[in-house]
Amino acid sequence: xxxxxxxxxxxxxxxxxxxxxxxxxxxxxxxxxxxxxxxxxxxxxxxxxxxxxxxxxxxxxxxxxxxxxxxxxxxxxxx
Amino acid sequence: xxxxxxxxxxxxxxxxxxxxxxxxxxxxxxxxxxxxxxxxxxxxxxxxxxxxxxxxxxxxxxxxxxxxxxxxxxxxxxx
Amino acid sequence: xxxxxxxxxxxxxxxxxxxxxxxxxxxxxxxxxxxxxxxxxxxxxxxxxxxxxxxxxxxxxxxxxxxxxxxxxxxxxxx
Amino acid sequence: xxxxxxxxxxxxxxxxxxxxxxxxxxxxxxxxxxxxxxxxxxxxxxxxxxxxxxxxxxxxxxxxxxxxxxxxxxxxxxx
Amino acid sequence: xxxxxxxxxxxxxxxxxxxxxxxxxxxxxxxxxxxxxxxxxxxxxxxxxxxxxxxxxxxxxxxxxxxxxxxxxxxxxxx
Amino acid sequence: xxxxxxxxxxxxxxxxxxxxxxxxxxxxxxxxxxxxxxxxxxxxxxxxxxxxxxxxxxxxxxxxxxxxxxxxxxxxxxx
Numbered sequence: 001x002x003x004x005x006x007x008x009x010x011x012x013x014x015x016x017x018x019x020x021x022x023x024x025x026x027x028x029x030x031x032x033x034x035x036x037x038x039x040x041x042x043x044x045x046x047x048x049x050x051x052x053x054x055x056x057x058x059x060x061x062x063x064x065x066x067x068x069x070x071x072x073x074x075x076x077x078x079x
Numbered sequence: 080x081x082x083x084x085x086x087x088x089x090x091x092x093x094x095x096x097x098x099x100x101x102x103x104x105x106x107x108x109x110x111x112x113x114x115x116x117x118x119x120x121x122x123x124x125x126x127x128x129x130x131x132x133x134x135x136x137x138x139x140x141x142x143x144x145x146x147x148x149x150x151x152x153x154x155x156x157x158x
Numbered sequence: 159x160x161x162x163x164x165x166x167x168x169x170x171x172x173x174x175x176x177x178x179x180x181x182x183x184x185x186x187x188x189x190x191x192x193x194x195x196x197x198x199x200x201x202x203x204x205x206x207x208x209x210x211x212x213x214x215x216x217x218x219x220x221x222x223x224x225x226x227x228x229x230x231x232x233x234x235x236x237x
Numbered sequence: 238x239x240x241x242x243x244x245x246x247x248x249x250x251x252x253x254x255x256x257x258x259x260x261x262x263x264x265x266x267x268x269x270x271x272x273x274x275x276x277x278x279x280x281x282x283x284x285x286x287x288x289x290x291x292x293x294x295x296x297x298x299x300x301x302x303x304x305x306x307x308x309x310x311x312x313x314x315x316x
Numbered sequence: 317x318x319x320x321x322x323x324x325x326x327x328x329x330x331x332x333x334x335x336x337x338x339x340x341x342x343x344x345x346x347x348x349x350x351x352x353x354x355x356x357x358x359x360x361x362x363x364x365x366x367x368x369x370x371x372x373x374x375x376x377x378x379x380x381x382x383x384x385x386x387x388x389x390x391x392x393x394x395x
Numbered sequence: 396x397x398x399x400x401x402x403x404x405x406x407x408x409x410x411x412x413x414x415x416x417x418x419x420x421x422x423x424x425x426x427x428x429x430x431x432x433x434x435x436x437x438x439x440x441x442x443x444x445x446x447x448x449x450x451x452x453x454x455x456x457x458x459x460x461x462x463x464x465x466x467x468x469x470x471x472x473x474x
Contacts, residue, residue: 003334018082018103022110024334028373031338033363046366047112050125054134055370057107061141062377097161097182101189126191129204133213136186140220176240176261180268205270208283212292215265219299255398255419259426284428287441291450294423298457319413340413344452347417349442362445371449378456 003027021064025056028063082106100143104135107142161185179222183214186221240264258301262293265300319343337380341372344379398422416459420451423458 004024011017033039046052083103090096112118125131162182169175191197204210241261248254270276283289320340327333349355362368399419406412428434441447 002331003338004330007329007331009330013086014083014088015081015086018107022082022107025373025377028334028338028376029369032372032376033369038364042364042366042369046370048117048121050121051131051134052367052370053108053112053121054125054131054138055367055374056111057104058134058138058141059370059374059377060107060111061104061138062374062381065141065144065381092165093162093167094160094165097186101161101186127196127200129200130210130213132187132191132200133204133210133217135190136183137213137217137220139186139190140183140217144220144223171244172241172246173239173244176265180240180265206275206279208279209289209292211266211270211279212283212289212296214269215262216292216296216299218265218269219262219296223299223302250402251399251404252397252402255423259398259423285433285437287437288447288450290424290428290437291441291447291454293427294420295450295454295457297423297427298420298454302457302460318410319417320409323408323410325409341452341456344413344417344455345448348451348455349448354443358443358445358448362449368446368449371446371453375449375453375456378453378460381460 001027001030003031018060018064021060024063025059080106080109082110097139097143100139103142104138159185159188161189176218176222179218182221183217186217238264238267240268255297255301258297261300262296317343317346319347334376334380337376340379341375344375396422396425398426413455413459416455419458420454423454 004027005020009020011020030036030039033042046056083106084099088099090099109115109118112121125135162185163178167178169178188194188197191200204214241264242257246257248257267273267276270279283293320343321336325336327336346352346355349358362372399422400415404415406415425431425434428437441451
């Protein structure tokens, strides 16, 4: 399983950057719990619990922050 | 659904930046729990629980931090 | 309701910066739970629970971090 | 109550920087729960609970991170 | 036990960077709970609990962020 | 008690940097709960609870991030 699709953290737009953050968070979950059936069983439970959703959203926010760190130097290198 | 309204993280003022952080957090929740009715059902519960509110506020703070990271290089590029 | 008082994150002193972080955290809570009476009802509960206080303090710390990120470039621009 | 002792985040040594982070975290708790007696009542409970201690330590770590962000530009300005 | 494999945080690709973040998180757990049998006993429990998985993923995201911080200056130094 | 061994956050290698992050986290816990016997009593409980271990690991990750922030300017100043 690839943890980073296309092996790049560079995206053309903020929209794609946010989508990538969600994907990276899901890939990390999948790397910890490798059984897809187990993940499917767990999903309805946390997706209908407000605090679980908040925690999952926090993870995506942290991933997005890290992603932004990485992207900035590359951006300035292009200018 | 667009994760980033207008596909930009640049805002004219700190006030708009904070509003954007709240929107981005909500968009991420919506990307994880795509059923709007379920989100509406969950909302009264967490909105009347102090710790749930604190957790949600923490997510917004983290999103705002990431947003600021992104914005700074652009600002300095303009100067 | 304004999320950012005076629409600026720039403060003259570290003391004012910390005060602003507390205000920003409270404004975000208020943007999520817009009913002031509900917030007042919740406050005694979390303010007498050690873990709730710790969580709230963490939010302020994260807000302060984001605030500092924003302020630094402006400071260096002035020098 | 002053949130920032001496109104500065600059410290001479890493040791003093860590001490300051602990003080800042405590000042924030005190700004949220202003009653000292209540804080004293809560302290034995969380100080003997491992997860509460871990959460409190996390807050200090985040404050220290924010403090470091702030200090770096000043340091480079002096050099 | 080495906390950092090959004693470097520099990776050639984002994919390897993410893999390293997962390894670093596991090494830290192992440094706190040094008994491998205990870790094996705990693993099935948290790997089938959605919130535990979310928390573990958050740790990896934070580690990845720190890793990125470290890598950036080195990258720019090479250019 | 010294919060920072040798009063420096600079380490020669990433391995030593990670070790320092674990030490700093433990020193902070010890600064909050100063009674060593109490800490020893708490340790078996959290060290055999997966979520407690995850939380403790998150603290170390945050400390490591702050440590990296601090080290980078110094590194670039040497070059």
